[in-house]
Amino acid sequence: MDALDRNIINTLQHDFPVCDRPFAVLAETLHSTEDELIARVQSMLDSGLLTRFGPMYNAVNMGGALSLCAMKVPEERFDEVAAQVNAFAEVAHNYQRDHEMNMWFVLATETQQELENTLVAIAHRTGVPVYNMPKQKEFFVGLHFKA
Amino acid sequence: MSACTSKPEDKVTEMSQTVKHNSIEKNKQQLAGLDRRIVLATQSGLPVAAEPYRIIAEQLSIDTQLLMDRLEAMKADHRIRRIGVVPNHYKLGYTANGMSVWDVDDAFIDEAGAQLGRLDMVTHCYQRPRFPPEWTYNLFAMVHGHDRDEVQQKVSQIAELLGSRARKHDILFSTRILKKTGLRLKDKG
Numbered sequence: 621m622d623a624l625d626r627n628i629i630n631t632l633q634h635d636f637p638v639c640d641r642p643f644a645v646l647a648e649t650l651h652s653t654e655d656e657l658i659a660r661v662q663s664m665l666d667s668g669l670l671t672r673f674g675p676m677y678n679a680v681n682m683g684g685a686l687s688l689c690a691m692k693v694p695e696e697r698f699d700e701v702a703a704q705v706n707a708f709a710e711v712a713h714n715y716q717r718d719h720e721m722n723m724w725f726v727l728a729t730e731t732q733q734e735l736e737n738t739l740v741a742i743a744h745r746t747g748v749p750v751y752n753m754p755k756q757k758e759f760f761v762g763l764h765f766k767a
Numbered sequence: 768m769s770a771c772t773s774k775p776e777d778k779v780t781e782m783s784q785t786v787k788h789n790s791i792e793k794n795k796q797q798l799a800g801l802d803r804r805i806v807l808a809t810q811s812g813l814p815v816a817a818e819p820y821r822i823i824a825e826q827l828s829i830d831t832q833l834l835m836d837r838l839e840a841m842k843a844d845h846r847i848r849r850i851g852v853v854p855n856h857y858k859l860g861y862t863a864n865g866m867s868v869w870d871v872d873d874a875f876i877d878e879a880g881a882q883l884g885r886l887d888m889v890t891h892c893y894q895r896p897r898f899p900p901e902w903t904y905n906l907f908a909m910v911h912g913h914d915r916d917e918v919q920q921k922v923s924q925i926a927e928l929l930g931s932r933a934r935k936h937d938i939l940f941s942t943r944i945l946k947k948t949g950l951r952l953k954d955k956g
Contacts (some may be wrong), residue, residue: 629859632852638835638842641817652819661852662815672853675838681846682806688895690801690902706946714945719937721902724866725946733771751902757894759880766887767859 621669621767628660629670629767636673657742674745685735687754691723691746698722701746710738721751798837801829801874802846805837813850861911865918865945867937868904871896875932876906882928883908904937915940 625649626716637645641662653659664670679686693701698716705711705725714725729735743750804827813819821837824831841847856864871879875892883906884892891909908925912918922938 629852629854634849634851636813636849636850636852638820638838640768640821640831642819643817658815658817664852665815665852667858668855669858670852671855672812673815673844673851675809675841675850676848676853677806677810678848679840681844688893688907702945711946713947715941716943716945717939718942719939721939725937725947751898754805755893755895757880759884759892759894761884761890761892767854 624650624656625660625669626767628657628664632661632673634756641670644650671697678746682728684728685754687727687735687739687752689725689727689739689742690721690751690753692721693723693746693748701748704746705742706737710734710755759763778879799850801827801833802837803843805834811869830866837854841915853904854909860913863912863915863918863940865910865912865915865922865940867908867910867922867936867938869925869929869936870934871906872934873905879929879932883925886921886928888912888924890942903935908935910938 631646631650636642639645640729641654643657646652647657659671659719661670663690665673684722691705693699700718702714703724706714709728710727712728714723716722719761724755727735727738729738739750739752771920805823808823808826814822816822818831821831824834827834838847838850841848868945869879880892880894883889888910889908893907893908894905895907897903897905910918910921910925912921918938918940922936925935926933
């Protein structure tokens with residue numbers, strides 16, 4: 621990763637223009653060329669340095685429902701419960717965290733009703749209570765990752 | 768018949784309003800259908816090419832300008848957060864991520880949330896419901912660092928910043944990614 625790669629990452633985390641030739645527009649501000657920028661972005665996607673390039677959709681504003689959920693899973697049942705929870709297609713991410721509340725997952729559904737049904741189904745399937753912690757307010761976050 | 772002939776002008780006006788209303792509704796539905804097709808075509812990413820929007824527009828058999836207008840409209844009403852790249856933060860060296868959680872007096876939550884969001888170490892900041900007595904934290908801030916020490920230092924800085932407004936706090940470090948598929952609309956055809 622060189623200075624241009626860092627510059628691309630830092631710039632494109634904020635905005636990619638909507639116009640006929642977006643890379644040509646960016647080439648001016650990044651002091652590069654359209655072809656070079658396309659090659660760099662492709663190569664960073666190929667190497668896994670970038671995981672996504674495109675629009676980031678907000679599920680809630682799309683009319684869908686999203687929530688962070690937590691569970692206190694007994695250690696000896698952790699892997700079993702993880703497999704049961706992950707089997708639900710509505711579970712988008714799931715993380716183990718070092719706390720009594722040790723499983724944290726994000727549920728994403730197209731409707732609020734589906735979300736509530738899924739919560740009930742997960743608690744029923746695993747036998748472990750689910751704490752539903754949807755965001756009540758989102759605070760503005762400025763910078764992303766500095767490359 | 769008398770109803771039709773008694774107030775012909777009103778009837779005509781009423782009818783034209785109904786037609787107009789129906790066409791607005793129809794237009795809205797068409798746009799919602801189009802937006803859904805655009806989401807399905809772009810949720811896994813844009814082509815890395817000189818004219819990415821033209822390529823997507825051709826796939827959808829629509830005009831490139833219409834696609835760009837709809838993307839701008841979805842940005843304006845925040846259905847799209849932004850268009851850009853997502854780096855793999857592990858590969859950038861940010862290998863430690865701690866979910867810092869804070870018990871903040873509800874009266875100060877807006878002020879505290881705004882302050883935390885401004886820190887460049889924080890990537891997400893939300894107010895969430897408490898479940899007392901087992902869970903009393905109502906403010907969540909995701910803090911990234913090159914290692915756990917760095918995350919802990921950053922969390923100490925936040926604690927200093929919040930002072931007595933935070934009654935207590937904790938950091939939950941992730942120890943394992945169990946699943947990460949991201950958000951996907953189902954293609955209902």
